[in-house]
Amino acid sequence: MDFTVNILALGIPFSVALLLASLGEMFNQRAGVFNLGCEGIMAMGAFLGMLVPYGAGHGAPVPGTFNVLGLLLAMAVGALLGLLFGLAVVTFRAPQGIAGIGLQMFGVGTAGTLFRHFVGGTQSVPGIDRLPIPVLSDIPFIGPVLFSHNPLVYLTFLLVPAAWYILFRTPWGLRVRASGANPRAADSVGIRVNLVRFQALAVGGALAGLAGAYLSLCQVKMFSDEIIAGRGFIAVALVYFGHWRPLKITGGALLFSFAQALQLAIQGQGIDFPYEFAVMLPYALVIVVLAFSRESLLLGPTALGKPFNREMRT
Amino acid sequence: MTKQFKILYRTVLILLAVAAAMLAGALILWTIGADVTKTYSVIIFEPLKNKIQIGEVIIRAIPLTVIALGISVAYRSGIINIGAEGQMAMGIIAATAVALAFPGLPKAVLLPLALTAGAIGGAAWGFIPGLLKAKLHVSELLSTVMLNYIAAQFYTFCLRGPMLDPAEITMGSGTPQSMRLTKAIWLDRLVPGTRIHTGVYIALFLAFTVWLLLWRTSWGYRMRAAGAGERAARYGGIGVAGCLVAAMVISGAFAGLAGAVEVAGVHRRAIEGITGGYGFSGIVVALFGGLHPAGIIPASFFFGLLIVGADMTQRMAGVPANMVLVLQGIIILVIVATRMVLANPYLEDRVRRRYCRLTDRGREE
Numbered sequence: 259m260d261f262t263v264n265i266l267a268l269g270i271p272f273s274v275a276l277l278l279a280s281l282g283e284m285f286n287q288r289a290g291v292f293n294l295g296c297e298g299i300m301a302m303g304a305f306l307g308m309l310v311p312y313g314a315g316h317g318a319p320v321p322g323t324f325n326v327l328g329l330l331l332a333m334a335v336g337a338l339l340g341l342l343f344g345l346a347v348v349t350f351r352a353p354q355g356i357a358g359i360g361l362q363m364f365g366v367g368t369a370g371t372l373f374r375h376f377v378g379g380t381q382s383v384p385g386i387d388r389l390p391i392p393v394l395s396d397i398p399f400i401g402p403v404l405f406s407h408n409p410l411v412y413l414t415f416l417l418v419p420a421a422w423y424i425l426f427r428t429p430w431g432l433r434v435r436a437s438g439a440n441p442r443a444a445d446s447v448g449i450r451v452n453l454v455r456f457q458a459l460a461v462g463g464a465l466a467g468l469a470g471a472y473l474s475l476c477q478v479k480m481f482s483d484e485i486i487a488g489r490g491f492i493a494v495a496l497v498y499f500g501h502w503r504p505l506k507i508t509g510g511a512l513l514f515s516f517a518q519a520l521q522l523a524i525q526g527q528g529i530d531f532p533y534e535f536a537v538m539l540p541y542a543l544v545i546v547v548l549a550f551s552r553e554s555l556l557l558g559p560t561a562l563g564k565p566f567n568r569e570m571r572t
Numbered sequence: 573m574t575k576q577f578k579i580l581y582r583t584v585l586i587l588l589a590v591a592a593a594m595l596a597g598a599l600i601l602w603t604i605g606a607d608v609t610k611t612y613s614v615i616i617f618e619p620l621k622n623k624i625q626i627g628e629v630i631i632r633a634i635p636l637t638v639i640a641l642g643i644s645v646a647y648r649s650g651i652i653n654i655g656a657e658g659q660m661a662m663g664i665i666a667a668t669a670v671a672l673a674f675p676g677l678p679k680a681v682l683l684p685l686a687l688t689a690g691a692i693g694g695a696a697w698g699f700i701p702g703l704l705k706a707k708l709h710v711s712e713l714l715s716t717v718m719l720n721y722i723a724a725q726f727y728t729f730c731l732r733g734p735m736l737d738p739a740e741i742t743m744g745s746g747t748p749q750s751m752r753l754t755k756a757i758w759l760d761r762l763v764p765g766t767r768i769h770t771g772v773y774i775a776l777f778l779a780f781t782v783w784l785l786l787w788r789t790s791w792g793y794r795m796r797a798a799g800a801g802e803r804a805a806r807y808g809g810i811g812v813a814g815c816l817v818a819a820m821v822i823s824g825a826f827a828g829l830a831g832a833v834e835v836a837g838v839h840r841r842a843i844e845g846i847t848g849g850y851g852f853s854g855i856v857v858a859l860f861g862g863l864h865p866a867g868i869i870p871a872s873f874f875f876g877l878l879i880v881g882a883d884m885t886q887r888m889a890g891v892p893a894n895m896v897l898v899l900q901g902i903i904i905l906v907i908v909a910t911r912m913v914l915a916n917p918y919l920e921d922r923v924r925r926r927y928c929r930l931t932d933r934g935r936e937e
Contacts, residue, residue: 294713298901342905350909355652355713356859357908363852364901368600370894375604483894491717498711534729541718545700548710555709 265519266403271477273508273515274414275300275469279493280500280507281421282465286340287497288425289458290438290451290561291347294358297490298365299339299463300470303332305369307471308383308481309376319384329410329471336467339365340459348455351565362490370483377481385479386410408476415508422504434458438559441566451566466490488541495544501557510547514540577924582862585914589906596902601891611889615881615896618888625880627766631838632876635660635830637775637869639854641782642826644863648786649819650799650812655701655716656827657851658723659694663828664835665730666693668842671753671835672735679756686757687774687832694828695821697723702820706813712820720851731842750842759837769837778826779865795819827851849897853879856900859907875900 279296286293310328314320343361346352390406397405425431433454436444441451473489474481492514500507521536598608619625639656646653653659667690674682697719704710731748740747759769786792797805798815806812834846857875861867882896913919 346905346909351912352905352908353912355711356855357905358713359652359654359852359855360901360904360908362901363856363897363904367894367897367899367901371600371892371898372604374892374894488717488721491714495714495718498714532729532733534725534732538722538725541721544718545704545710545715548714549704549708552708552710 261523263399263402265516265523267406268522269512269516269519270403271407271411272518273511274408274411275473275477275489276493276496276514277414277418277508277511278469278472279466279490280496280511281417281504282462282469283494283497284421284462284500284502284504284507285425285434285458285465286462287562288438288502288559289434289455290441290559290564290566291344291455291459292354292358292494292563293340293343293361293459293462294355294491294494295339295343295361295365296358296462296466296493297486297488298362298369299336299466300473300486300490301366301369302339303336303467303470304474304485305373305470305481306335306467307332308385308474308479309372311385311475312377312381312383315384317381317383322386325386325475328475329468332467332471333464334467336470337460337464339467340461340463341456343463344456344459347565348452348459351567354563354565366483366486369481373481373483380480380482382480383475385475410472410476414472418504418508425504430454430457435559437566438561441561441564445566445568451568455566466493469493492540492544495548498554498558499547499551501554502559514543517543577927580927581920581923582914585910586860586862586907589903589910592906593899593902597895597899600895600898604891606889606891611885611891611895614885614888615878618884619877619880623763624766627763627768628880629873629876630766630768630772632879633869633872634769634771634775634837635834635850636854636857636872636875638778638830638833639827639850640857640861640868640872641778641865642823642830643854643858644861644865644868645782645786645795645826646819646823647858647863648799649795649815650802651702651705651712651816651819651823653698653701653716653820653823653827654713654855655698655719655851656823656830656854657847657849658716658720659697659824659827660831660834660847660851661723661727662697663690663694663831664842664846665727665735666690666828667757667832667835668730668735668750668753671757672750675754675756677756682754682756683759683836686836687829690832690835691825691829694831695825697828698820698822698824699817702817702824705820706816724847727847728844731844735842737841748844752841753835757836758840759833767838769833771833771837774829774833776869778829779869783865791818827854852897853900856904859904859911 307328311320311324314324346357347354389409395401395405433449437451437454445451496510499510601608601611619629643653667686670686670689701712701715704715705712735750737751759771762768794810795815797810798812802812857871861871878896882893885891886893
């Protein structure tokens with residue numbers, strides 16, 4: 259019982275970074291843009307998120323506003339990087355896969371460069387504390403699993419239905435889906451496809467930035483070059499796995515995080531299993547999952563990865 | 573005339589890409605309060621000031637060339653290989669394993685054996701995403717990245733476990749590295765006083781082979797056709813799936829071989845961090861070199877220069893070496909964006925008319 263509670267209570271906060279980034283990527287892909295640079299945006303978010311509270315207090319506790327400012331800065335720069343990516347792949351119609359790798363290298367490189375200059379070695383920040391919800395967190399089992407987390411954890415899980423609502427029940431969500439499913443038809447009814455794609459990229463970038471900042475402020479409470487560790491790429495894979503739907507994506511993110519929590523818990527039990535192979539598992543899981551979700555490609559946005567050019571006949 | 577114009581047009585656009593990258597890089601340098609001109613002059617000129625440094629540039633250009641050649645084969649066949657980093661690591665492990673297993677063999681046998689093992693190790697690691705893409709439509713972008721992480725973990729596992737230098741255990745220092753490999757797999761050093769090794773010849777030979785394969789054999793034609801237009805190629809009777817797998821196997825083999833050459837030529841033992849981003853830099857080199865061997869060789873020299881130069885800026889201008897990653901990222905973004913501009917026939921035609929008028933050669937046509 260305790261073991262299960264531990265894994266669930268550990269897995270839920272683990273899922274947040276993946277979930278935020280995946281929801282952002284879902285908006286990108288629903289609009290037709292495949293943003294492989296998510297990893298780079300997350301790295302920038304992670305650095306900027308911790309930079310503000312670190313700069314204010316140099317590791318000492320700071321007022322909560324600085325943490326919030328860090329999160330906002332991470333989101334703003336994330337959105338900006340999303341727009342930069344849009345310049346390359348929407349305006350100039352560059353192939354999205356390879357451009358994403360460019361963005362990833364740019365983001366990781368810039369975060370590393372700035373980090374070495376402004377922060378230096380491994381400096382931890384106090385970060386954002388857990389906020390157990392009174393009364394509810396005292397309920398046995400449910401309390402520790404669901405109601406004793408970071409404020410951002412609650413916010414992220416509130417974001418899931420919000421993302422669903424935005425995507426499927428608002429005019430903007432319809433425009434996003436139309437731009438990804440059939441840009442020519444969308445264009446013919448007056449939707450400015452490329453503008454919508456830029457908007458979706460900004461939203462996706464902001465969420466990826468927030469995901470990175472969550473890692474540095476809430477989960478690890480410091481920054482290092484390897485902090486993202488492929489989560490950006492896993493987030494992209496989760497969008498495929500989750501069939502471009504917020505709820506299924508959430509399921510995928512939770513599955514991954516519980517697997518990770520389980521792995522940590524088993525290691526904690528002192529079972530002799532090479533550490534490196536345990537770390538490999540989530541990455542191997544991504545490949546297996548992708549290999550077995552072949553039919554999911556049929557459910558995806560039809561124009562995913564295809565630049566839209568009004569002047570071209572199809 | 574047309575060919576001359578095309579080369580000029582492309583060169584100018586590539587130079588513009590470099591200029592844009594340097595401008596964006598300057599923005600970052602300015603943010604960290606570094607001396608922009610000094611940083612750039614250190615990166616570009618400092619490594620050329622003496623023989624040792626030039627040698628360092630060349631030994632970095634060797635794996636870059638080999639990896640970029642492999643990546644271009646894949647790219648031309650319509651599959652983007654981001655997994656060179658992992659394939660290189662697997663190549664290093666395979667080559668090291670052979671060298672550790674048969675220390676008694678003579679050089680004439682062991683060296684080719686180890687290099688082949690390296691190529692096979694990389695090829696196996698390239699085969700997986702190739703097959704997954706061809707049979708199950710798994711995006712190679714995601715599968716190769718995941719395989720990079722897996723290979724990196726496997727690499728550390730080998731260096732800490734089965735391949736760990738016995739001396740490290742007795743000394744208790746525990747540096748994760750293999751023992752010094754037998755001299756029979758060392759590649760000879762070419763220029764005294766530098767670390768330039770015979771891998772140079774291997775790289776040049778491979779460049780020629782790739783040119784031969786892609787532009788002078790029917791195999792290469794099929795692969796390029798598969799990359800240029802999958803549906804048209806299939807209609808023309810080309811087995812696209814087979815081409816994808818073959819391209820990834822070749823690409824992986826090149827990356828694995830680059831790893832084996834790096835061990836045999838430079839480090840002479842497997843240590844941590846040999847791959848050090850070569851797999852990603854290889855992508856930039858391949859794109860920068862126009863996915864053509866003749867372009868890749870100078871491009872890899874240029875990026876070797878950037879890598880050595882960026883190491884020096886850390887000491888000489890206080891700019892972190894990560895700066896090179898920033899520049900590479902921007903260069904990729906600018907090149908892929910300008911490639912689409914390049915591919916626009918209307919624009920090219922307009923520029924060509926202007927150019928013809930300027931050079932007064934238009935009337936001759």
